[in-house]
Amino acid sequence: MKPIAFRTACIGAVAVVLSLPATARADAANADQGTAGGDHTDRDISAHVSLPGQERISFTGDGTGGSGGLTSAENTWTPPACYYAPMYTPEEFQAYWDDLSRGVYSSGWPQEDKDLLRQNLEDSYGEEGEYPNYNIDKQGEGMFWQVVRNEEHPDYEARYACEFRTFWVDFGDPPPDLPGVVDIATLAELAYERVRVPDTEIELNPDGDQTVNLATWVWLDQGAFEPVSVTASLDDYGLWATTTATPTTLTIEPGTPDARLHPASGECAVSGDGGIGEPYSQGRSGEEPPCGVTYLRATHATGSYGLTASLTWEISWEGSDGSGATLPAGVFETTHEITVREVQAIVR
Numbered sequence: 001m002k003p004i005a006f007r008t009a010c011i012g013a014v015a016v017v018l019s020l021p022a023t024a025r026a027d028a029a030n031a032d033q034g035t036a037g038g039d040h041t042d043r044d045i046s047a048h049v050s051l052p053g054q055e056r057i058s059f060t061g062d063g064t065g066g067s068g069g070l071t072s073a074e075n076t077w078t079p080p081a082c083y084y085a086p087m088y089t090p091e092e093f094q095a096y097w098d099d100l101s102r103g104v105y106s107s108g109w110p111q112e113d114k115d116l117l118r119q120n121l122e123d124s125y126g127e128e129g130e131y132p133n134y135n136i137d138k139q140g141e142g143m144f145w146q147v148v149r150n151e152e153h154p155d156y157e158a159r160y161a162c163e164f165r166t167f168w169v170d171f172g173d174p175p176p177d178l179p180g181v182v183d184i185a186t187l188a189e190l191a192y193e194r195v196r197v198p199d200t201e202i203e204l205n206p207d208g209d210q211t212v213n214l215a216t217w218v219w220l221d222q223g224a225f226e227p228v229s230v231t232a233s234l235d236d237y238g239l240w241a242t243t244t245a246t247p248t249t250l251t252i253e254p255g256t257p258d259a260r261l262h263p264a265s266g267e268c269a270v271s272g273d274g275g276i277g278e279p280y281s282q283g284r285s286g287e288e289p290p291c292g293v294t295y296l297r298a299t300h301a302t303g304s305y306g307l308t309a310s311l312t313w314e315i316s317w318e319g320s321d322g323s324g325a326t327l328p329a330g331v332f333e334t335t336h337e338i339t340v341r342e343v344q345a346i347v348r
Contacts, residue, residue, distance in 0.1 A: 215289050277289065
């Protein structure tokens with residue numbers, strides 16, 4: 001697609017924004033904020049512009065309804081910061097440009113700028129343009145793709161590493177093999193980003209305050225943690241990837257060096273039935289728990305200890321073409337405030 005732009009004399013934040021499709025308008029607004037001089041109130045066309053297109057990636061699965069997202073266990077993985085995905089049908093794209101151009105033509109912009117916009121639209125979407133009549137005759141046969149900025153990505157600059165571009169892809173055709181264009185591996189990563197897992201709500205015995213040198217049993221009931229999955233799909237293109245998170249290990253950090261972990265590593269494996277450790281039962285007070293902690297110092301002088309329970313989830317995915325791989329493990333943790341009292345022996 002030929003870039004549509006006004007003459008340099010009208011360059012400024014508003015001019016740049018008006019010259020580009022929806023996603024690029026947002027980019028230009030960020031990049032050029034505050035560069036326009038003078039009063040442009042007579043050129044405000046925001047009320048006339050239709051909403052931007054929406055990426056057509058669907059997300060389904062039992063992993064979308066949990067409490068929180070996962071953090072990469074090794075801090076080596078982040079989701080895609082930007083990518084190219086289907087955004088507009090021909091009718092939506094035409095409606096967008098019709099609304100935008102109508103606003104420009106009725107605004108206070110100089111006539112030469114209006115003429116330039118009209119000519120650029122004709123060159124791109126006219127009868128002899130790259131996409132004649134916005135590909136209306138191909139409605140239902142494909143979509144216009146544009147860049148998507150991942151607003152949840154922590155690296156602002158990385159979100160804008162993908163340059164603005166518009167291209168058409170027929171349904172059933174593979175997307176072009178270009179950097180950043182959504183493929184099955186990208187869908188797997190986008191699904192991973194949306195995985196939500198249950199809170200790590202551990203059971204403790206004794207319940208409530210703990211006692212110095214008395215083992216605290218830690219466990220999670222059977223079935224508390226089972227694999228969860230999210231599927232990301234480009235339905236009209238027959239592409240999908242299902243990302244599955246499987247709980248493997250609960251790691252306990254007592255919140256103080258004055259404690260002894262059970263086992264010594266503090267890592268308690270998730271059993272095949274989705275449980276962790278064993279519930280305490282009467283008569284086992286002298287045993288070492290399969291998962292737990294023994295505090296060696298009371299908290300009356302230091303304040304409560306923050307016991308952290310971190311559940312590690314292994315990540316794997318499979319795609320619509322039979323491909324598959326693993327992604328870095330994720331961790332979801334919760335912290336429990338623990339008060340430890342000291343039992344005073346009475347000397348008779």
